[in-house]
Amino acid sequence: MYSMQGNKNTSLNYINIPLIFQYMYDNGFRLQAGPQLGFLVKAESEIANNQVDVKDQFESIDLALGVGMSYVNPATNFGMDLRYNHGLSNISKIDGTSVYNRGFQVGVFYLFNHN
Template identity: 45%
Template structure:
């Protein structure tokens, strides 16, 4: 949680400085996660709902292209029968966006995830399992978004974990996450 607060403060300060440049706009975002953990060999996990929230900086490179770094809290994990695995990440995706006319965008890019907390809950018993997972994860994202003239927009993306997150055994585990949300870009212009 401390890393999230420090990272958020850094993004806010950096965004405030960058926002003085006309090609840079800062914003807030949040929404729903539908996450799962893929395993090799297959452990049979089911998807789990969570949420994400954070900030963004939208940096226009030219009329069609932009880079959008973000920092956000992301509640991820999976479930199996009555066991829920909850992974709490501070994610930093850096999206390369192609902007069509009138607010439509497609985006892709790398994402670094820093594990803030991890627990397993079975019934009423909750166990800290952070030491069973690696502290950092690398993934790749792909998605699309639409932003209106007001700066209010919607976003959908798929986050594909590339690196094994399991630090405890020979089973490889990978994050998979679908995100759907809303965002607001301050002083937005097409």
């Protein structure tokens, strides 16, 4: 029998700086890849309906690798991004615990000087 005796939700807020390289195809599609550096701004856990600051339990810098694709409509210069970020560094400061950030990003953009 499996019984879960409690749970905890943790919210981590970062300022991320990506360095993304793109390969552009003639049909509007682009492949993307590159590193991303994240700076931890806020870390809170919800425990028994209370928000608790847990920033001291996490590393202040996170290194990740992003891969993705985008499409630009040549007629309108509007485009969409889809990117997956895979954390490379263990962000937990607790001994014996490994925590890695993983996540998807979706974006919409407009190119001003598209040739």
